[in-house]
Amino acid sequence: MDIRDATTEDVDAIRRVAAASMRTSYDHAIDEETIAAAVDEWYSADRLTDALADDDSVFVVAVDSGSVVGFAQSEVAEGRESVGYLDWLHVVPDHRGGGIGSQLLARLKQELVVAGVDRLEGRVLEENQAGVSFYEEQGFSEVGTRTVEIHGETFEERVYTTFLEDTDSDPSGLVERAVDGRTVYVAYDESARGSEAPFFAVYLDEDRENPYGWMCGGDEGFDVAMDTMERLECNECGNRRKAARWDAAYL
Numbered sequence: 001m002d003i004r005d006a007t008t009e010d011v012d013a014i015r016r017v018a019a020a021s022m023r024t025s026y027d028h029a030i031d032e033e034t035i036a037a038a039v040d041e042w043y044s045a046d047r048l049t050d051a052l053a054d055d056d057s058v059f060v061v062a063v064d065s066g067s068v069v070g071f072a073q074s075e076v077a078e079g080r081e082s083v084g085y086l087d088w089l090h091v092v093p094d095h096r097g098g099g100i101g102s103q104l105l106a107r108l109k110q111e112l113v114v115a116g117v118d119r120l121e122g123r124v125l126e127e128n129q130a131g132v133s134f135y136e137e138q139g140f141s142e143v144g145t146r147t148v149e150i151h152g153e154t155f156e157e158r159v160y161t162t163f164l165e166d167t168d169s170d171p172s173g174l175v176e177r178a179v180d181g182r183t184v185y186v187a188y189d190e191s192a193r194g195s196e197a198p199f200f201a202v203y204l205d206e207d208r209e210n211p212y213g214w215m216c217g218g219d220e221g222f223d224v225a226m227d228t229m230e231r232l233e234c235n236e237c238g239n240r241r242k243a244a245r246w247d248a249a250y251l
Contacts, residue, residue, distance in 0.1 A: 001100065003107045006059040006071060011048045013068035014061070018043045021090035029127035034150055042088075051075075058084070058111045062091070062100045069095040072104040076117055079197030079217025081188060084112045084164075086122035101134055113164050121161045121191060135160040143190045144201070144208070161189045174206060177215075179222050184212045191217070192232060196239040199224065199232050 006014065019039045026035055041047075051057050051073060062070035070091035074084040086108070091100045112120060123146065124131035135142075140160035148157050174185045184202050191198040197217035204210040214224040216234035223235040232241035 001103065002063045003060055003103050004063065006052055006061045006073075008049055008052055010061055010068055010071075011045050011052075014048055014071050015039065015043045015045070017068055017071060017090050017092050018088070020092050024093040025128050025130065026125075029125075030150065034153075038150075058108055058115070060104060060107050060111070062095075062104055064095065070100045070104055072108045074108055074112060074120065075193065076112070076115060077193055077198045077217075079194075080200075080220060081118040081198075081217075082116055083191055083198050084108075084117045084120045085193050086120055089122075096130075102138065105138060109164055117164055119161055119163050119189065121159065121189075123157045123159050126156045126158060132158060138162070141189070143187070159190060163189075174203075174208075177202075179212075184222075186215050192241050194218070194232070194234075194239045194241055196237065199234075199239070199241060 019035075022035050022039060023032075052059055054075070056076045057073060058076070059073040060071065061068045070089075072089040073087050075087055077083050077085065089101060089104060091104075109120065120140075122135060122140065124135060125148075126132065135158075140162045142158055143161050144159045146157050146159060148155050174187055177184050177186055179202075182204075184204060185206055185208075187201045187203060187208065190201040190208075192201075192214070193199075194217065199214045199216055201208075202212040202215050202222065204212050213222065214226065214232055215222050216224055216237060216239050218234060218239045219237045221234060221236045225233050225235055230241075233239070
């Protein structure tokens with residue numbers, strides 16, 4: 001087994017792996033039309049080529065006997081902390097259970113640490129029990145849940161995070177701040193990808209039961225607007241929440 005950086009010559013193989021992996025993970029919960037649409041949207045040749053050329057992206061593949069059998073990709077966003085978002089992690093069905101996912105994740109973490117990334121965050125639909133178990137087995141901590149709409153249906157996804165190196169962050173992931181004369185708690189381990197920097201969830205209590213809103217990681221400001229589709233925009237610096245891929249990892 002060889003774990004190496006992906007190249008544009010791997011694009012067709014990556015698409016094949018993604019399609020096979022998603023169908024195995026979700027054919028019990030999501031119809032074939034939706035899965036096919038997701039593959040076409042997120043794993044198009046153009047999108048994969050752009051990801052491979054992106055300096056803020058780490059993209060690795062697992063190769064067995066000359067064939068790509070798995071891949072993982074993380075996009076890096078800079079702010080108060082540097083966050084790697086685990087966008088994709090797929091292994092073909094007949095190679096699962098052999099530790100390939102763990103090897104891909106380990107290689108991804110190594111490259112992210114070299115790039116100065118502080119924390120890795122991933123999301124997985126609750127229907128993907130293998131993905132949920134994988135995050136837990138790899139030492140990630142669950143920090144919240146999100147709802148996501150897929151072709152008119154609403155699904156729940158779990159949010160997981162892990163710190164890649166020792167940092168000055170509070171072990172709980174919360175940092176106390178004062179906003180307009182009141183105390184709020186910024187969850188630096190619970191974020192959303194932005195165009196310029198991450199957005200961090202903000203709560204009114206340390207138990208994270210009462211949301212306050214979001215803080216922009218670009219200017220650390222709290223003047224962040226959110227519409228009914230949960231799109232975020234910082235009214236001060238213009239940082240915007242990017243469109244989210246549904247389900248960050250498929251195993």
